[in-house]
Amino acid sequence: MLDKINALEADAKSEIKTAGDSKALDDLRIKYLGRKGLVTEMLGGIASLPPEEKPRLGKELNALKMRLDEALRSRQAELSRSPVMPKDFADLTLPGFRPQAGSKHPLTKTIDDICSIFLGMGFKIVEGPEIETEFYNFEALNIALDHPSRDAFDTFYIKNQYLLRSHTSPVQVRFMEEEKPPFKIIVPGRVYRPDAVDASHSFMFHQVEGLVAGDGVTFADLKGALSVFLKGYFGADAKVRFRPHYFPFTEPSAEVDVSCFICGGKGCSVCGRKGWLEILGCGMVHPNVFKAVKYNPEKVTGFAFGMGVERIAMLKYGINDMRLFFENDMRFLEQFR
Amino acid sequence: MRISYSWLKEYINFSAKPKDLADKLTMAGLEIKGVDEKDGDFIYEAEVTSNRPDWLCLYGIAREIQALYGSRLKPVKAALPKSARPGKPSITIEDKKGCARYVGIAIDGIRPAASSKGLAQKIENAGMRQVNNVADITNFCMFESGQPLHAFDYDKLDGGKIIVRRARKGEEIITIDGVKRALDENILVIADAKRPVAIAGIMGGRDTEVGFSTKKVLLESAYFDPALIRRAAKRLGISSEASYRFERNVDIGGCLAAAERAASLICEAAKAKSISNPSDVGAKGPGEIKITLRMSRANKVLGTDISASKCASILKSLGLGVKSKGKDALTISVPSFRRDLREEVDLIEEISRIYGYDNIPETLSRIQLWGKGPQKSRDRIIEEAVREALTGAGLNEAITYSLRCKDLFVQQALSMTDSQVLKVQNPLSSESEALRPVLICGMLDVVAYNLNRKVPDVKIFEIGKSYFYKGGDVPSEKGVLALAMCGMKEKNWHRKEAVDIFDLKGIIEALFSKLGIAGYEFEVKPLPLFSPAASAVVKINGKEIGVLGKVDKAFLDRYDIKGNVFVSELALEAVYSHAGLEHKFSGLPRYPSSSRDISLIVDDKVSNKDIVGTIKEACGDLAVDVSPFDLYRGEQVPKGCKSILYSVEYRAPDRTLTDGEVNSLDRKVREALVQRFNAKIR
Incomplete structure (x- = not known):
């Protein structure tokens, strides 16, 4: 009899364990514990047993009843925790449908980032034409014909003395012809020079140029404004140094270096082991430039600066080949979303 | 320019270590780009700016060290023999503007030999090749004082004469590099009685070059006009150590000292027998400044x-x-x-x-306060809004070259004559020979580039310029917005749908709507470079401002592009002038609207524009919205016809329209459509 009870318990438990839903569990409850269920039936069978076995088996069967009831309940709880898969079940490990936002070109992004710092300092954005004349591109900027300083400004010419501007500085002249100081302007734009295309050269590239003019603008102001910009763009920890240089349109002139943010100034391949990255050229506006636009250089002083956008973008984003900017590979552009 | 650290010490005492001196010079404007250690010496690679010819020599740099460190320069002296010096060379300057000073010294009875080890080392460290001690000394003195010198084999000068003059047309010279060069009157030469023997300030002639058999030399130390030398060097395509210095300006006051210094060294090294008095023709120095x-x-x-x-x-x-x-x-x-x-x-x-x-402070005090007027022009603000709208619509911004190959196919298609294209007179290659008249070619380049790299979905725009001649010969440029799309509109594991011309049109409409541009329309019209299946001009207030369409297959074939590409170009000036970024709230409708759907079958040629126009005309202002919501061509529709479904929304501004009113409007609309287009209403 005891063996029978054990066999029944084993069967019941295995059936309960595999029951798939509450309906199956209800059926099992009826099958075992119902009024005509197997356990009930066995309890009924006790009457025909010898009296000395009755209490023990009765106790066993009642305990079994409790155990099966518990098993049914716990399976029920289990089932309610893991409901059946709904028809509209979503496997959320599948990728989502991303809205396809496009990206600004990294050069535009760089120009905007540069300009936004200067906008914060009260500068005004000014733009000008790409097709220029000798006067605006050279003469008014104190760049003499037949002077070696022209070597830095190889230029594309189109017929009738027109040319493609080789820097954004002509816009300074055009602006000053129209406006009176004081002012602070920033000039982004496309420029052209006959340089064969390779990883670090291009016949078309971009510059951002700036000009501040007014009564009492000093070299100290130039240092102050450009330090604010460089620390704003490259981080507050960036060290900045101003090195004397020569440009025909400014004097005194400087090249400005920022401590290499790749090696932290220790020297690496990006900074040419120097620990410094050359970022921009600047200086106090040469009196001849003011004279060309009929400003009185005794009254008006000012500073100007210019930087190459491609170079800054390459440093900032770790881009190693300038051609990437103009090939417009979607996989390149999409990295700047 | 290469500078030897130990050589510098011959002219000035200083204790700065090589690295410290390099930093100090760099911070004074003489940028030392690199330092090479060589045989116990340090060789600097210096970048000398074009305004500082005085830094193109050791003594000039020593002078800078004097200013930076406070120690005193040592004088450089010429130890000329005390003995009597016979005669002086015959020198005539014909072009006084081209040559303001010419010093010549004859040295006789020399025996040129190879340079001493010390001299040879210096010449090599300075980056030149050693020749013989006479030539090497002239180079040594150039590196020392910055004055380029030249030594002629005096016996080979016809008539023993030096004449500084312009070359004559047809004259030629073989320079010491063995190249025969044609000369003309733009080029200043040093000539003897018969022919040019050197190109002034640029390079000597081979025939009169000093060799080991030379017995008598004429030493030249001159001042030539920088611009003249620069133009000639450019014209001849030669850049020499001498021309580099002359075109930057040498010290006219130093010609004689440099000649005497070299003469004394040559005397000593090449065991000269006698040395002439200097012939010093022209100005002795510059005017006082x-x-x-x-x-x-x-x-x-x-x-x-x-x-x-x-x-x-x-x-x-x-x-x-x-x-x-x-x-x-x-x-x-x-x-x-x-x-x-x-x-x-x-x-x-x-x-x-x-x-x-x-040591100069950093200040901002004064300039911080300035600033008047808006910081951005209206155009720039709108340009930024355009960029934002288009990137938001899923387009990537491209930047393509404004300079390109001329494209005759495009020129022909657009009926442009060659003279209407802006050509570069000095292009680097055909790749940069002309300014683009349209942006579409650059867009297709980008499409082709990506397709070739197995990137099939390209959705791009560019904000750039196109270039053209305005009224004859005045070059002009105008802002253009170009857009291009191809591949899949959306691609994921659930939806796969190819880009359609209406995607591009929708982007433009959304852009116009964002910019507050209202009076625009797309007028179907066959256009060059576009497929007749999809081609339209874009108009704002009746004026053409751009184009939209599917690129013609023949054009795509030129880029090896398979599949459809949709493009558009819009004139930015027109977009800017019609845009208005200010939002104004116009109130919400006060009365409810009612809708009626109309399903009609009409001839395929009847346009949506005409149908909408007819519906609106039939019910005046009361039809507030007329939208197509289904279009079908096929089996259940007669050939040459289409079935379109419209939803018309009716609303009056001052009352709720009754069912009866709406039904009567709906009837009017149906009648109008039947009458106008012979439409079959379903």
Whole structure:
């Protein structure tokens, strides 16, 4: 009899364990514990047993009843925790449908980032034409014909003395012809020079140029404004140094270096082991430039600066080949979303 | 320029270590780009800016060290033999503008040999090849003083004469590099009685070059016009150590000293028997230059408070003459070796350099307060809005070259004559020969580039310029927005749908709507470069401002592009002028609207525009919205016809329309459609 009870318990438990839903569990409850269920039936069978076995088996069967009831309940709880898969079940490990936002070109992004710092300092954005004349591109900027300083400004010419501007500085002249100081302007734009295309050269590239003019603008102001910009763009920890240089349109002139943010100034391949990255050229506006636009250089002083956008973008984003900017590979552009 | 650290020490005592000196020079404007250790010496690679020819020699750099470290320069002396010096060479300057000074010294009875080890080493460290001790000494002196020198084999000069003149048309010379060069009157030459023997300031001739058998030399030390030398060197395509210096200006006051220094060294090294008196023709030096420097001005430009005595000591240390002039000013006399100093601001720069840019404070006080008017122009604000709208619509911004190959196919299609294209007169290659008349070619380049790299979905725009001649010969440029799309509209594991012309049109409509541009329309019209299946001009207020369409297959074939590409170009000026970014709330409708759907079958040629127009006309202002919501061509529709479903929304501004009113409007609409288009209403 005891063996029978054990066999029944084993069967019941295995059936309960595999029951798939509450309906199956209800059926099992009826099958075992119902009024005509197997356990009930066995309890009924006790009457025909010898009296000395009755209490023990009765106790066993009642305990079994409790155990099966518990098993049914716990399976029920289990089932309610893991409901059946709904028809509209979503496997959320599948990728989502991303809205396809496009990206600004990294050069535009760089120009905007540069300009936004200067906008914060009260500068005004000014733009000008790409097709220029000798006067605006050279003469008014104190760049003499037949002077070696022209070597830095190889230029594309189109017929009738027109040319493609080789820097954004002509816009300074055009602006000053129209406006009176004081002012602070920033000039982004496309420029052209006959340089064969390779990883670090291009016949078309971009510059951002700036000009501040007014009564009492000093070299100290130039240092102050450009330090604010460089620390704003490259981080507050960036060290900045101003090195004397020569440009025909400014004097005194400087090249400005920022401590290499790749090696932290220790020297690496990006900074040419120097620990410094050359970022921009600047200086106090040469009196001849003011004279060309009929400003009185005794009254008006000012500073100007210019930087190459491609170079800054390459440093900032770790881009190693300038051609990437103009090939417009979607996989390149999409990295700047 | 290469500078030997140990050679510098021959002209000035200083204790700075090579690295420290390099840093100090760099921070004074003589950028040392690299330092090479070589046989116990250190060789600097210096970048000398074009305004500082005095730095193209060791003595000039030593002078800078004098200013930076305070030690004194050692004089360089020529030890000429005390013995009597016979005669002097015959020198005539015909072109006095081209050659302001010419010093010649004849040295006789020499035996040229290879240079001593020390001299050879110096020449090599300076980056030149050694030749023989005569030529090497001329080069040595050039590196020492900055004055290029040339030695002629005197016996080979016809008539023993030197004439400085312009070349004559048809004259030729074989230069020491063995190249035969045609000369003309733009080129200054050194000639003997018969022919040019050197291209002045650029390169000597082979015939009169000093060799080991030379017995008598004529040493030349001259001053040539920088611009003339520069033009000639460019014209001839030669850049030599000499021309590099002459075109930057050499010290006209130093010609004689340099010649004597070289003569004395040649005498000693090549065991000369006799040396002539110098023949010194032309100016002996530049006119005197005096500049007044106002201390107040210097400090006003620099934003400093540097004292007059500090300024004076800086300028003296650079070798300038300094005298006080009243309380505020100094009178500076500029020596001949610093002819780059011409005006007050040049002196201010010298003071700031030596004072140290690092010692000038950083201020912002004054300029911070300025600023008037808007910081961005209206056009720029709109341009930024365009960019934002288009990137938001899923397009990537491209930047393509404005200079390209000429494209005859495009020119022909657009009926442009060759003279309407802006051509570059000095292109690098055909790749950069012309300015683009349209942006579409660059867009297709980008599409092709990506397709070739197995990137099939390209959705791009560019904000750039196109270039053309405006009324004849005046070149002009105008802003253009170009858009291009191809591949899949959306691609994921659930939805796969190819880009359609209506995607691009929708982007443009959404852009116009964002910019507040209302009166636009797309007028179907066959256009060059576009497929007749999809081609339209874009109009704002009736004026054409751009195009939209599917690129013609024949055009795509030229780029090897398979599949459809949709493009558009819009004139930015028109977009900007019609845009308005200010939002104005116009109130919500006060009364409810009612809708009626109409399903009609019409001839395929009937346009949506005409149907909508007819519906609106039939019910005046009461039809507030007429939208197509299904279009079908196929089996259940007769051939040459289409079935379109419209939803018409009716609303009156002042009352709720009754069912009866709406039904009667709906009837009117149906009648109008039947009457106008012979439409079959379903």
